[in-house]
Amino acid sequence: MKINSIYFLGLGALGAKYAASLVDYNENLVKVIVNEERKIRYETEAICVNGKKYDFEYVTSIQNNQFPDLIFLVVKSNQLNDAINDLKPFVGENTMIVSLMNGITSERILAETFGWNRVVNAVAYMDAVKQGNHVTYGSIGRIIFGHVENKSQDILNELHQLLNDAEIPNELTLEIERAQWAKYIVNVVGNQLTYLLEFPYGQFRTNEYLNHLVDLIGKEVITVANAYGVSIGQPEIDKLKKTMKIVDENGKTSMLQDREAKRYSEVDEFSGEIIRLGKQYEIETPYNELIYNMVKAIEKTY
Structure with a gap:
């Protein structure tokens, strides 16, 4: 399977940093899930990452039944229940959700709704700071990911290669x-x-x-x-x-x-x-x- 589309839900410091890095690699790869209010706000005042302005492509619904290959979920743990409702319209039959959320419970909660076959466990190390719509960071950090049952290895290998190509440090592990x-x-x-x-x-x-x-x-x-x-x-x-x-x-x-x-x-x-x-x-x-x-x-x- 080739990864042709990655959506982000959450444009905090971590989400904005990695969305920007993937846009720098391939601007056609990334879309950001938002509601209408956020879409207007972000289009009025763009996100800036390390001083560079990013006009992300914002989506409020699925068009032409084209579901993303991957969704990076990057929200606070106290926002997870709302995020699940926001995710539902965007998760297709083959969509995988990569949780970059803090903690150890988000994947289990996601799997209760979407099934473990659609959930990827991950952690991210980073030092980004967000003030308003401006994100700054010193290090790109590192993403470690894997499936808790060591399944879906084809798409995970593809993600590993894509992140390497985008020069985002990462590790695919069997001990996630x-x-x-x-x-x-x-x-x-x-x-x-x-x-x-x-x-x-x-x-x-x-x-x-x-x-x-x-x-x-x-x-x-x-x-x-x-x-x-x-x-x-x-x-x-x-x-x-x-x-x-x-x-x-x-x-x-x-x-x-x-x-x-x-x-x-x-x-x-x-x-x-x-x-x-x-x-x-x-x-x-x-x-x-x-x-x-x-x-x-x-x-x-x-």
Whole structure:
């Protein structure tokens, strides 16, 4: 199967960055799913990525029964239910949905509606920041993807080659759940700490107290992951520390950007999910319970 069309649902920092990269590779490949209100707004004030203006092709419905080969879903976890309703008219018999959402639950929820045969698990590492319609990033980042049951390998191999051709770093893995949990540590630990402390990435380079907190919270995530059946450990925490030290020191996590914009965060998908799984496996998660309630207390002031 040759990939001829990729749609995006979600033009936040991550979605805009990768949509722009694919447009630079082939402008006829990409369309963006929007409603009429967003279509008018984006056509009036275009998205800019690293200073370059992008006039994406926006679609509000399927034309001539031509469904996309792939849809990249790039929304916040608290927007997933609405996104599923938005996706339904665009998912054809052979359409695959690649979830670039944070966390570990979106694919399961998508599969409940569309079936596992149409869902691809993925994670993305990036340092993009969005202010208004302007997105900036220092590194293109990396996408890791695969099917949880290691199916649909033909189209996944095709996607791997396409991303290589577009010069988007990527990895097709047979251990996607392990890769997702490794990224999930970044979300649960890094995102939430920067939210509460209002720190950019640069603090991870020099602040020994922050690094101690990373160890404490990270160990809770590892304990829960192991009970869940995913083999991760201290190497993933060490990799988290290394990653946080090499990204743009002035960059901000998506969760910190949410706080600054007084948007509700993905705390339910992060510490909230760790707490839920901890109760399921009879594992105590006091650090995540503290974080969860502190974030909710801040959000209640919005």
